[in-house]
Amino acid sequence: MTVTNVEKDPQARTMTITAEFEAGVERVWRLWSEPRQLERWWGPPGNPITVTAHELRPGGSVDFVVAGDEQRRPRGWRVLAVEPPHRLEFDLSDPNIPTVRVEVAIAAREGGGTLMTTGFSVPSVEAMDELLAIGFDQGMAVAIGQIDAALAD
Amino acid sequence: MVVYQGDQPGAGDHDRVFHALADATRRDILARTLTGEHTVSALAEAYPMSFAAVQKHVAVLEGARLISKRRRGRERLVTANVETIRETARLLDQLELIWRQRIDRFGAALDEEEEDEGK
16 A cells, blocks of 8 residues: 555645655656656546646646546646646646645655655535535434434344 | 545536535525425425525525435425435545545556566
């Protein structure tokens, strides 16, 4: 397992995933910065992506389509900051989730190898906060408990 | 637990959910239907607007899969779809699952790259 740590803060709506690799910083950076390399790991095995645009500069876009998505819904990054080979920041859009801000930090690990941290931030969506509030205000916890109990039978 | 498999459109089409929740009347309708089934007529009586307006709100909620409707004779009964609500609230969990898998593939691609270079 390459992932060594996951921290989630639901209040702040953030998550940080730390991973360690034997490979050096430059090789790790290439997997983000080169479109053909990005295609090798971004999408799940059954639905690989094809990168259709790759502008790694502030304000640039990285666009891709997913195999198996017949509607070819647009997905990709709006790049915010790039500091090769150590830092990359972008807003990630995907049809299934709200826009997520992603911050990638790549650093040499003491003794060799690379430490990569990916930070995620979900923006405050008033509707989502309301949803969570509704849940508690209206006893959703009770409703969920009943559903879980029914499913457990 | 919802298992996120790649890019399948699922009960969590979040843009629709957030749009549906952006309206106070719709949030109120959803809150009422969390605790039991209601006919659309009964719901409509609670709000100072036309029946047609309430029907439209219900339609938006249904489109976001926040509620489901069933027929009982001539009545339409509305219930909240708790799973959609739960899924939305568990966004960070979903993100974690996606990215754990993604980073595993990242590690595998790194290893393949090393082999390609004949090291």
